[in-house]
Amino acid sequence: MKFQRFPILTVALATGSMALSSKISETYIGPENGHLVIVGGNLQSDTIWQKIIALAGGPEAPLVVIPTAGGEPTYNDSLSSVASFRRNGAKNVTVVHTYDPAIADTEEFVAPIREAKGVFFDGGRQWRLVDAYAGTKTEHAFQAVLDRGGVVSGSSAGASIQGSFLARGDTANNQVMVGDHTVGFGYLKNAAIDQHVLVRNRHFDMFDILQAYPGLLGVAVDENTALVVHQNEAEVYAGTYVLIYDGGFWSREEQSELKNLPPPESRFYFLRPGDKYDLGLRKVIQVEEATEL
Known part of the structure; x- marks a missing residue:
């Protein structure tokens, strides 16, 4: 028998992104303690592996790998x-x-996770993680890793499971964005996370979710690229690009307001390594570039 959960939507979610943004800015969207490392699949970069190890506390830190999404x-x-x-x-x-x-x-079963300083979810089909662990002592132990300042990380399916809304959670195939499993583990609150986005031309798939749940923040991460999250700060770390779907638009270009943009419900934009995003305010954190004297 499959263990399945259904989304519990807040009043703010139902009233639209503006009301949601003002509400969620009062708390943390990411973990209050610890970090998330959200990787868009095909993780090859030693820089990202080393980042996960460092956030867990270094080479001696106990790490747990969860391969369950793979289906073997x-x-x-x-x-x-x-x-x-x-x-x-x-x-x-x-x-x-x-x-x-x-x-x-x-x-x-849960004993190694209780000692862990880091968890890594492997790729596959994210609904398998829900069926195996949702509502169990194991799921609580995953959260406890963050609560004590550790790191929860994952690639591909292991990225999507970290959102509150489970993108591509259908048991039939991975092209259904709003499927028969719609609740992730929620380490990134009020958000849906997609992966393999540029390599597989998935730029527009997130809108299937946002049309049904317009208050969610959409995050899509390219392959071999990481988004590192702590509290309300998200930073693109290594790789190529992360796409943000927040109804707004941001560009490095001057006079970008002159662009012929689609309506807010159809917008997304790209962040590259080093760019930071405020998850509470839903705004890019713009850092003044130093000028030479």
Whole structure:
């Protein structure tokens, strides 16, 4: 039997993005403690692996890899993600996996996560993570990693699961944006996260979600690119681009207001490595460039 959750929408969400923005700016959209590292799939960059290790506390920090989204019958330490962590210096990496929520609700299963300083969700189909772990002691233990200042990270499906709305969560195929699983683990609140966005030409797919839930923030991350989040600050870290769907527009160009833009409900824009975004205000954090004297 599949474990399935359905979205609980706030009043602010139903009243539109302006009301939502004023409400959520009073709290943190990302984790109050700890960090998220949201990767758009095909993670090859040692720089990103090293960032995850550093945010967990360094090479000695215990890390847990969750491969459940992949759908294979069993997993072991031969996972490429485990090899990548170890190649980049991590000395304490454990694979934790089940498809059975009854097992995921046991103290024996959850014990390695209770000791972990970092969690990494591998790619595959994100609904498998929901079916296995939602509502169990394991899901609570994932959240506790953040609460004690650790890092939750993931690539592809492991990126999307971090949003409150589960993009591409349909069991039939990965092209249905609003599927039969619509609730993620919610480490990034009031947000939907897509991945592989530029490589697979997914630029417009997010609008399927935003048409149904216009108060959500849409975030789409390209392959081998990371978005690092703490509290209300999100920074593009390494790789290519992250797309932001907030109804607004931002550009480095002067006089960008002269552009012939589509209506707010059809807009998105790109952020590149080093760019920062305020998740509470839903605005790009603009840093004054130093001028030479």
